Amino acid sequence: MVQLGIIRNSIVLLLAVLLLSCIDKKQTNTEINIVSAKIDVPKFNVDSAYLYIQKQVDFGPRVPNTIEHEKCANYLARTLERFGASVIVQEAFVNRYDGVNMNMKNIIGSFNPESYKRILLCAHWDTRFLADNDTVEVTKPIMGANDGGSGVGVLLEIARQIQISPLEIGIDIIFFDVEDQGQPNGEFNKSSSDSWCLGSQYWAKNPHETNYFADYGILLDMVAGENARFTREGVSEKFASRIVDKVWQMGRKIGFSNFFVDEKTPGIIDDHLYINSIIHIPTINIVEYDNTTHNKFNKHHHKHSDNMSIIDKTTLHAVGQTVLGVLYNE
Ligand code: AHN
Ligand code: ZN
Numbered sequence: 001m002v003q004l005g006i007i008r009n010s011i012v013l014l015l016a017v018l019l020l021s022c023i024d025k026k027q028t029n030t031e032i033n034i035v036s037a038k039i040d041v042p043k044f045n046v047d048s049a050y051l052y053i054q055k056q057v058d059f060g061p062r063v064p065n066t067i068e069h070e071k072c073a074n075y076l077a078r079t080l081e082r083f084g085a086s087v088i089v090q091e092a093f094v095n096r097y098d099g100v101n102m103n104m105k106n107i108i109g110s111f112n113p114e115s116y117k118r119i120l121l122c123a124h125w126d127t128r129f130l131a132d133n134d135t136v137e138v139t140k141p142i143m144g145a146n147d148g149g150s151g152v153g154v155l156l157e158i159a160r161q162i163q164i165s166p167l168e169i170g171i172d173i174i175f176f177d178v179e180d181q182g183q184p185n186g187e188f189n190k191s192s193s194d195s196w197c198l199g200s201q202y203w204a205k206n207p208h209e210t211n212y213f214a215d216y217g218i219l220l221d222m223v224a225g226e227n228a229r230f231t232r233e234g235v236s237e238k239f240a241s242r243i244v245d246k247v248w249q250m251g252r253k254i255g256f257s258n259f260f261v262d263e264k265t266p267g268i269i270d271d272h273l274y275i276n277s278i279i280h281i282p283t284i285n286i287v288e289y290d291n292t293t294h295n296k297f298n299k300h301h302h303k304h305s306d307n308m309s310i311i312d313k314t315t316l317h318a319v320g321q322t323v324l325g326v327l328y329n330e
Helices: 002-035 046-058 067-082 145-164 198-205 234-253 271-277 313-327
Strands: 086-095 101-111 118-124 170-176 216-221 230-233 260-265 283-287
Touching: 046 067, 046 145, 046 313, 067 086, 067 101, 067 145, 086 198, 101 145, 101 198, 118 145, 118 198, 118 271, 145 170, 145 216, 145 313, 170 198, 198 271, 216 234, 216 271, 216 313, 230 234, 230 283, 234 260, 234 271, 234 283, 234 313, 271 283
Parallel strands: 118 170, 118 216, 216 283, 230 260
Antiparallel strands: 086 101, 101 170
16 A cells, blocks of 8 residues: 555646646746747838938038048038937048058947847948049049948938847947949059058958957948949858848848849959958948949949939838848847
8 A cells, every 4th residue: 555655646746746847848838939029120211311411411421631521520420429329439530552651531320238138330431532434524533322321321320220220139230331442444463452541451450459359340332323233242152141031031032122133243342351351250241233234233334324313212222121120130
């Protein structure tokens, strides 16, 4: 009888343990459901992004060492601050390929500076001092609505959305200067190719914070062209193919598969190259690839026609909403 009692008690105990473990699993599942419940991704306001491009273009060409450049720098720093970012303007003098000394201003806005997990978002904000792809007024600077204005416009709207719907992860938005003052008709020797992207090269060697690191970076360059196609660009693919996967998958999932196409195209020299190779943050470039032009860039690249008339809101929306989708699913 005593032994039977022990066996019966053991069975009761076993059942109790099984029951508890079931309840525990159920609770765990519920927790997982809560954690993985659909998070709200803010709606990217494309009219707002458009106005931020207009505002930059209204200053005129933003060529280093000009008053328009200085005024626009102040506007960008103030606007990031207004959206709740901690702002640092990193200033230095860098030499253009022809020896002209340029007053560089990299503008950096950080959200949640104390967070360990960080994402870097960037675009160049300067505009080219020459219209070297044009046939007229080649030595005059361009407006750079798409090339310079568009990436910054999208990132300012993203900053505004982060202020409205705060994130837990850290975000650093960097507007790089002196990206677009490189040597014309690039003979592709090393020194002429390194004559582009002077702001990002400087920052990658002298980050605004010692030991700065981010999990990954996303560069936006020429993101407003009509029917733009964003391909898997070679440098992005080489250094950060997982990030290309992540961003392209998001774009396609939310309905922008006409923009985010699964085609591999050659690498280009752009700010992300130096972020990857110097400071080793895996960084991709969302940049238009146009198969029909001589240099595969947007057809208004480095021409006077790169003005507000070529800014396409459908493209801006595709890019802005996709990046927001990525950030708010981290
Ligand atoms: C080259 O032209 C080789 N790289 C510069 C990429 C660029 C210019 N992006 C915007 N403007
Ligand atoms: Zn350019």
